[in-house]
Amino acid sequence: xxxxxxxxxxxxxxxxxxxxxxxxxxxxxxxxxxxxxxxxxxxxxxxxxxxxxxxxxxxxxxxxxxxxxxxxxxxxxxxxxxxxxxxxxxxxxxxxxxxxxxxxxxxxxxxxx
Amino acid sequence: xxxxxxxxxxxxxxxxxxxxxxxxxxxxxxxxxxxxxxxxxxxxxxxxxxxxxxxxxxxxxxxxxxxxxxxxxxxxxxxxxxxxxxxxxxxxxxxxxxxxxxxxxxxxxxxxxxx
Numbered sequence: 001x002x003x004x005x006x007x008x009x010x011x012x013x014x015x016x017x018x019x020x021x022x023x024x025x026x027x028x029x030x031x032x033x034x035x036x037x038x039x040x041x042x043x044x045x046x047x048x049x050x051x052x053x054x055x056x057x058x059x060x061x062x063x064x065x066x067x068x069x070x071x072x073x074x075x076x077x078x079x080x081x082x083x084x085x086x087x088x089x090x091x092x093x094x095x096x097x098x099x100x101x102x103x104x105x106x107x108x109x110x111x112x113x
Numbered sequence: 114x115x116x117x118x119x120x121x122x123x124x125x126x127x128x129x130x131x132x133x134x135x136x137x138x139x140x141x142x143x144x145x146x147x148x149x150x151x152x153x154x155x156x157x158x159x160x161x162x163x164x165x166x167x168x169x170x171x172x173x174x175x176x177x178x179x180x181x182x183x184x185x186x187x188x189x190x191x192x193x194x195x196x197x198x199x200x201x202x203x204x205x206x207x208x209x210x211x212x213x214x215x216x217x218x219x220x221x222x223x224x225x226x227x228x
Contacts (some may be wrong), residue, residue: 043115043203043219044156089156098169099146103156 012110019080021107023073023090030092034101035064035075039086047075047088077109085111116140117220119204125226131192134223138185138206144168145187146207146217147179151200162187194227201225 013019025033031052036044048059050066050073057064063076073090087108091101116139126132138145147159149172158171162181173179176194181187191198201224205217 043117043205043222045115045219046216049216091156099158099161100169100171101158103158105155 009105010108010110012112013080015080015082015111015113017080019077019084019109019111021075021077021088021090021109023075023104025071025073025090025092027092027094027102028068028071030094032093032099033064033066033073034091034093035062035073036089036091036103037084037086038089038106044089080109080111082111082113085109115218115220117204117206117218119202119220119223121223122221123224123226125228126194127228128194128196130194130227131190132194132225134189134191134202134204134225136187136189136204136206136220138187138204139218142206142208142218143185144207144209144217145181145185146205147173147187147189148203148205148219149200150203150222151197154200156203159189191225196227199225199227 034049035047037047038044048062048064050057050064055066061078065074077084087106089103089106091103093101118137120135143164146161149159150156159173160179161169165181176192179189201222203219203222205219207217
């Protein structure tokens, strides 16, 4: 079946660098995408979302880019900090008017001081 | 602290048994979502309730059921437990129904171990 996947299972960066976490999705009907951050021992935390009628959305130090042509989603974190170390999940919603998310496996971001 | 509470934090039980996981959403949130996170399957959406009614269903097994009570707390019931049901179970809540921007707040999870 169709699924959401991540290109890199682990990403190591130096503090202060910019980080880019990628996500590929295969369901062209997906209309809503979310990025979550999960720190060790905690539940996922909403970071940022984007609807399919947009190709970019910015938050505080984070930017999500959506390329529907190649079904690709990315999360950019500016000036990465040690506190950004976590697993990052992307999720796509295929539910139309309902929320039925499918999650990627996650990318572990390790920030070295 | 997300404001979402889940009990118990840990649960160890045997195969074939039945357990109930409890979730209290953030004050004012009407939607409750249940998720399962396991090493082999990753994070999976199970079910959503809004103001007491089931609104969306994901990969929830027939052995599992949930409900949302008038005070908006929710319970997830897992029966005829199997070893493969061992996982972290998260509850999340949000103000709105679904579809649009719908920031969810996750609880700390219940770790279920089936032996």
